[in-house]
Every structure is written in C-alpha cells, then in structure tokens.
Amino acid sequence: MELEYPYQIVTFFNKEPEQNESVYYGTHGWYPQMALKRRFKLNGTTEEQFIEELKSFFVKTNVIKIHTGELIKPERMPVHVIHINNQDEIKKLHEKILNKFGSSMTSRYPDREGKDYYPHVTAEYNGKFVIPVYECTNKTFDLNNVWLLKDVEDENSLAFVKIR
Numbered sequence: 001m002e003l004e005y006p007y008q009i010v011t012f013f014n015k016e017p018e019q020n021e022s023v024y025y026g027t028h029g030w031y032p033q034m035a036l037k038r039r040f041k042l043n044g045t046t047e048e049q050f051i052e053e054l055k056s057f058f059v060k061t062n063v064i065k066i067h068t069g070e071l072i073k074p075e076r077m078p079v080h081v082i083h084i085n086n087q088d089e090i091k092k093l094h095e096k097i098l099n100k101f102g103s104s105m106t107s108r109y110p111d112r113e114g115k116d117y118y119p120h121v122t123a124e125y126n127g128k129f130v131i132p133v134y135e136c137t138n139k140t141f142d143l144n145n146v147w148l149l150k151d152v153e154d155e156n157s158l159a160f161v162k163i164r
Contacts (some may be wrong), residue, residue: 005108006151009037009097009163011056011066011143013121013136018160023149024156030130034066034084034121036146037097039108050104051148051161058146059101064089067139071123071133080129082121082136089119090119093143 010023013032017023023031042050069083084090094117107113123133149162 003024003155005039005041005106007040007042007105007160008035008149008157010035010149011141011145012146012147013066013068013139013141016145016147016162017157019162021159022156023159024125024130026156030125032121032131032136034119035100036090036091036094037105038112040105041108042104043106045104050101051163053101053104054146054148054163057097061093061096061164064093064143066090066143068136068139068141071137074118074120079122080124082123082133084119084121087119091117094119096137 010033012023013034015028015031017026017028017031021028023033045053064085067085069085069137071080072083072106073080095114098113112118121131121136123129123136125132144164146163147159148163149157
C-alpha cells in the first residue's frame with residue numbers, strides 16, 4: 001500500500017525503537033517523540049538519495065538540548081501535549097531542515113510549517129494518554145537521535161532509518 005505522505009523526521013525521548021518497529025501501536029506501545037518535520041512525501045529525489053542527504057545534514061548539525069515543560073492542552077490542538085520550553089532553538093532546526101530539503105518535500109500540513117511549526121510531544125491521541133507523561137515532563141533530553149519514519153500499511157509509522 002502506497003500512502004500519500006508517508007514520511008516524518010523525529011527524535012525519540014527515553015528509548016528508541018528498533019529499525020522497522022511500529023512507533024505508535026506496536027509491541028512497546030507509543031514511543032514518546034517530537035517531530036522535527038511532520039508528514040511529507042518526496043518529490044524530485046529518491047528515497048536513497050534523501051536518506052544520504054539527511055545523514056550528511058545531521059552529521060554537521062550540533063546536538064542540542066530539548067527542555068520539556070508541562071502537559072498542556074493548546075487552544076489550536078484537539079489533544080494534550082507536552083510543551084517544549086526552548087521553542088526558538090527547535091524552530092531554528094526545523095527551519096534549517098525546510099531550507100535544505102524543502103524542494104524535495106511536499107508537506108501534508110503546510111499550514112503547520114515554518115513560523116507556524118509548534119514543537120511538542122503528543123501525549124494524548126483518540127482520547128487516551130499514549131505515553132508516560134511523567135517521564136517526559138520538565139526534563140532535558142539531548143537531540144542525539146534522529147529517525148526517518150515511514151508509513152507502510154497505514155499511519156502506524158515504522159522506524160524506517162536511523163539518521164543519527
């Protein structure tokens with residue numbers, strides 16, 4: 001099954017999945033994560049080329065700290081999320097990704113990109129809390145892992161390739 005916007009670029013908190021493991025509803029449940037680039041499809045490049053370029057980009061990108069805050073329910077979102085306190089720093093990384101790869105990606109949610117990008121950790125989905133909130137609130141994490149996720153059969157994304 002070919003899904004229209006199969007990719008995401010994310011970093012995981014606390015633990016990482018194995019390659020090709022489901023990151024939402026698999027054996028280990030929902031992995032706490034923050035999207036650096038939300039759902040997109042590729043254009044004008046192959047998956048292999050894109051992965052190599054992502055790896056090259058992140059080799060040259062410094063590891064930054066992610067400072068999580070409280071569990072909140074933003075007005076513009078239908079779910080509870082964990083706020084990221086250092087928004088500006090994460091937004092700068094998001095902008096760098098867009099500037100470098102924007103011509104190779106078509107976003108499913110272009111209205112949530114650029115200045116409208118809101119870094120967060122989804123804590124609730126379909127009316128249920130899906131992560132251990134207490135393990136992710138008011139903590140500091142290193143952005144030391146970056147993964148390309150891919151939807152294969154449905155939107156229960158797989159940890160497709162570890163980029164960093």
